[in-house]
Amino acid sequence: MLLKKTAFVTGAAQGLGRAFSEALLAKGGRVCLTDIQAKKGLLVENELQKKFGKDKCMFLQCDVSSAENLKQSFNAAVSKFGHIDLIVNNAGIGDESNMEKMIKINLVGAISGSHLGIEHMRKDKGGKGGVVINVASTAGLTPVYFSPNYCATKYGLVGFHMSCASNPHLKEMGVQFGCLCPAFTDTEILKMDSKKVDYYDEAQKIIQHVGINPVETVVQGFLQLVESPNCNGDIITVTAHDGIQYKKKGRNKWMSQFDSGQYLGPRNFLSGYQSQSIEIIVKVN
Numbered sequence: 271m272l273l274k275k276t277a278f279v280t281g282a283a284q285g286l287g288r289a290f291s292e293a294l295l296a297k298g299g300r301v302c303l304t305d306i307q308a309k310k311g312l313l314v315e316n317e318l319q320k321k322f323g324k325d326k327c328m329f330l331q332c333d334v335s336s337a338e339n340l341k342q343s344f345n346a347a348v349s350k351f352g353h354i355d356l357i358v359n360n361a362g363i364g365d366e367s368n369m370e371k372m373i374k375i376n377l378v379g380a381i382s383g384s385h386l387g388i389e390h391m392r393k394d395k396g397g398k399g400g401v402v403i404n405v406a407s408t409a410g411l412t413p414v415y416f417s418p419n420y421c422a423t424k425y426g427l428v429g430f431h432m433s434c435a436s437n438p439h440l441k442e443m444g445v446q447f448g449c450l451c452p453a454f455t456d457t458e459i460l461k462m463d464s465k466k467v468d469y470y471d472e473a474q475k476i477i478q479h480v481g482i483n484p485v486e487t488v489v490q491g492f493l494q495l496v497e498s499p500n501c502n503g504d505i506i507t508v509t510a511h512d513g514i515q516y517k518k519k520g521r522n523k524w525m526s527q528f529d530s531g532q533y534l535g536p537r538n539f540l541s542g543y544q545s546q547s548i549e550i551i552v553k554v555n
């Protein structure tokens with residue numbers, strides 16, 4: 271299904287980013303792997319080039335919290351591959367003790383990556399169209415008292431995704447927005463210490479209680495999103511007890527009426543989204 275996608279993936283040296291990249295390569299795509307960790311990234315590049323071919327992927331060291339670094343890396347990927355038609359904003363950290371750093375990586379980094387992708391891909395400005403996938407979290411849909419700062423970055427990212435996806439000009443732009451919201455998943459980020467989360471012991475108990483996704487299930491959810499002929503506005507949740515759930519959150523009733531000139535007012539606009547969010551919160555609890 272997913273053939274010849276040329277992707278730019280952040281945080282690809284390990285964990286989900288690496289797994290998404292490998293899945294894209296296995297489907298015949300090409301990937302620019304980027305990460306702040308150069309040594310690990312180069313090892314992954316070497317391994318994946320051996321498996322899929324030297325011309326299919328390359329690694330670039332890139333710190334998503336630096337707008338300049340991100341732009342240079344994105345431009346280098348475009349120079350190498352000719353164009354990019356899938357951007358996966360995946361890089362992220364969990365660190366309650368360093369709120370500003372976390373906001374710069376998880377939120378600003380993903381938003382900056384999205385804008386680079388949008389400007390490059392938009393058909394109304396000479397691009398070829400494409401898809402922006404933002405890797406948020408179920409912590410972007412439901413409160414997590416032991417990681418409020420992390421939660422804020424992910425709620426912010428879900429809000430950005432929903433806002434971009436609701437743009438009535440997207441048709442001319444030829445760009446779609448999908449959002450992946452996994453719950454706890456078996457990667458390095460879960461090997462946190464007591465500085466990285468509040469109420470560490472309670473956090474550990476809750477994580478064990480709700481369960482941990484295998485990386486493979488999250489990859490399946492990711493591929494469903496990327497392979498969908500129209501993923502715009504979609505949010506996929508992946509949880510240990512409910513597996514992959516697909517939530518369509520495109521333009522709501524309020525927005526459609528705005529298009530046709532029948533403005534209903536902000537209360538209707540908000541309730542359109544709230545009812546959808548409540549659906550998820552009820553399921554999660």
Ligand SMILES: NC(=O)C1=CN([C@@H]2O[C@H](COP(=O)(O)OP(=O)(O)OC[C@H]3O[C@@H](n4cnc5c(N)ncnc54)[C@H](O)[C@@H]3O)[C@@H](O)[C@H]2O)C=CC1
Pocket residue numbers: 280281282283284285286287304305306307332333334335360361362363375405406407408451452453454455456457458459460
């Ligand atoms: N594992 C989990 O339980 C969940 C993870 N997520 C999200 O998935 C994404 C990937 O995380 P995982 O693979 O689980 O964790 P991970 O820790 O294994 O991988 C994160 C990657 O991001 C990279 N990174 C960190 N800071 C960076 C920066 N400034 N610039 C570029 N790269 C940077 C790291 O070097 C690492 O390779 C994150 O956005 C995370 O918030 C979402 C829900 C659950």
Ligand SMILES: CCCCC/C=C\C=C\C(=O)C/C=C\C/C=C\CCCC(=O)O
Pocket residue numbers: 363364365406407408409412414416417420452453454455459460462466467480509510511512553554555
């Ligand atoms: C919670 C942040 C800790 C620091 C970062 C480490 C891991 C990140 C994990 C996530 O992003 C997932 C976070 C929260 C999950 C929220 C709700 C889980 C509900 C699951 C269920 O009902 O099955």
